Amino acid sequence: MANPSFNIFENFNKSNQSQPHFQRHEILTKFVHIDGCSLVDYMPISMRCHFVKTEPDCLKFLRFLNYMEFMYCYVQQTGSRIVDWIYLSVLLVYMFYLFQVLGQLMGKFFCPGINYIARTFRMSQSFAGATILGIANGVAGLFLAFADLSADTVGLYTGSNSFALFSQTIVAGIVLLIRPFHVYRPLHVRDTVFLLTLTTYIEYIMNDQLVDLYESFPLFLFYAAFLVTVGIDAVLIRKLSKDIRRKLKLLEEGVGDEELRMQLEELQNEGVMEILVKDSGSVLDIERTRSAFEGRSPNDNLFRQFLESINPIDRASWETSGSCYRFMQAVVSPFVLLFLLLCPRVDYNLPNHGWSKLLNMFTILSGPFFIITVSRMITWKFFGVSIYVYWLIPAIVVIVLVYFFSRTDTPPVYHIGFACFSVIVSLILVRIVALEVLYVIYTVGTASQMSPTLINVTLQAWEGGIGSLIANVILAYRGYPRMSFAACYGGPLFSMPLVFGVRLSYKAITSQNRIAVVHQGPLGITIYCHLFTLLLFSMFGILFARDQGRKSIGVYRILIYPCFLLMALLEEFEVIHGHNTDHTDQRVQMD
Template structure:
């Protein structure tokens, strides 16, 4: 039934009716002008996190005929944001964690957090932007990525390189993952999560960590080998080739040729400044194919902004990536970016004034400039100053803010696509967001298999999603339950149950098949997993379109 102009007039005139409408109701309007007014004045169309109202962008700045162009522009912007998210995590966030772990004497394996940072921050953003408890995007992304990695990625590895799995690590990871999935299904079934239940997800990960550490210690002792340094997660549990952060003795080759690292050369500080700020690495550019050069150009705006605001301390580069003028400038640009970009309802970081008199930026700016001048006067072009590792802490904080801001925009665009095409958040989460967050795992894990390390790749297929699920639910819902007074009501659709059910089924079937095959990861098992994922997508789409219907 179409919404009449009278009802639209009443809607525009009363807050009561405005609250009664959902943003998707604009599909019932014929006039594009009415839709523009609708999305601008409907409460559910407003964004709590983020900087761009994408529904207004589409329906107020483009005519009906140009709607495909608007969607195409958003799609390109979404791809750029996803690239920025990956670059920030890999080339800025993870190196900062490496330095922090070494300076504080922490185990480097705590840096598994860097591996799952995009997934976790996307979940935080999705829960923060959820309307009326609609956690479908977060649940869809976490569970959908789990289904994709444990079926498609694991299946591809088994097809490429059949091998015999290590029994205890495989059983440990799958059993803990099953426990996490069943607990998630219980939360979905009762449609509510309490503060202590969300903290329990984090606690379960701590238990998993202890089991890994103790098991590794006992295994080494039983073989008469010296016990290794106590680690949180072994290398072949939660890691991949892109982020080999789980071994203190391991080099980080992924960062040596990255766009961030700049090897020391004896030229002037000014030349070094512009070279360090260059978003396109000259050596990587020369080695790149035509497609690779297009990719470098495409991501260069994001890399430039990241380099301008985030200092990177890299122990694998001569001079530890120290650039006198650029690092000094970071003491101003980093805090200023943090002040103007933080817009978080949970933490209320966007403080405009202190004592309702002094603007925060007017206080931070002179302090930053003073610190910048101090670093320039107290340091040299070479060698790096003794306080250089402290820049990693600033880099960590600014990188976290960048990741969170980008994740918010990624989530907001996906929600806009859902509104435009009338697709549920759960479907968007289990497809676009899950695929985007998992494509790196597919590339890295299959590359490890081709290089003769299929055990490492298959372990990442179960350990990585387990980490993401436990902390991706635990951290966002802990924040959400505290914000809402102790519990969080979850509004669900059939798709979330399909997700959890299929993930549990795939894990149980893999556990049985692999165990009965004497832990042989065969091509037949890989083909089975690929077929299982296709069946999962078909059932999820049928549930979305209403062909399969059930009361939830």
């Protein structure tokens, strides 16, 4: 195979030096280091199988099934392009199936659990979205930082900012398209200003490619400041609501002040969230669904309740739906059954709020056991003892306590603990399924010879964005758009300060003179410019629309993302000049 030709640029700084100073080109470095798997299509067919088996970039998303190996070791060995496209079509259908599985996991476990936690702690939609849902959406970004603390910061900067851009464009745009709503101005301006300040500060400290501890340490305080501000706003909104109600009572009956009534209605939307009946939008009486029957003993109907709880198909939806929906329910039912055996359901819409005594006791053991196994932690040992033992002993203690201190006919007072457990387990399961989806996308993109830049930029964003996209869309569709919209800000505001703070501080501590050398990558400033522009113009757009989150604003947000991808491709093929490099046109061709 012939050696590819690369370009090396000369940077002449005539004010400070008389000789040319050669510096590496970021796009060349990124291509060699990250996009190794994209070289497979430039190799002879006989070499491709061995390459995809040994090249680390071809295996970075591998979890269960090796789609890449099957493509290049079996399918392409037939020499027929028709067989290639048939296999890629099958992968696309399989990817759609995995998305359906993710939808079931989010809709039945994660989203109801988030709602239960928010309602129990009397949170508003915006408060819950900015905190618990935002943290859940941003947890995936933490894996990016803690996987390899000594790694280069190019992937960190590109991945984190791509996730923020994906959340603000695709996720927030779809939420506005599904459920337009009135935006409470102070909270929207607060979230936008915080995210603008965070991204601008990170860009500022990394712009000179040198970061010390004095610059990285404030990142740890950023999210704490955001949480304090959110808490203060929640308290002020409740006090203001009480004050407006008091003023309205002082007015004559039937007269009222229209302006005060409008203010009160606006503030009530930011009050304690109401639980809505599934698929109807009306307010649910949560006390009515708290107990499905009256048991004569604490363990009455124990096994019957267990068998009814592990039914993977919703009977009410099955009876009222068409053949297409029934087919999809039957197809995904094996995965739903698996999730029911691993993760407790906590849902106000279900009888007993989803409480099933025997099933919940079983999930205390099965959920963590499954996660430890599939996460390849089965060989982990501490002081010569397997990690299973460290979980087994406290799990058995909890199971015994649940058995003696709970009933089958009503959820216990500590049901909130199972709600938190459900959210954590379902979040990990979402991560496992989402990584499988990413490997399918990576295989299809590589085999169809998509641009390496397009593949990497999208996958870095989708790695943490697929789960948040499905969760936020489901919540918006069920009547919680304010929670979903606030989470689009809360996710990046949670993950970015931590991932950059940990990585930059570690590199500074382990570097000479306590100063870390950092890089943004060839697309770093391009992503930042799109994100900054989007946040600024979207904020003013909603303000000029009289605080109405309209569908047109959602369309604008969504269109920003393909514009960004188009600019990334134009920069890669040197149709336009990238933001990150400023070289002269004097080039030395190197063979």
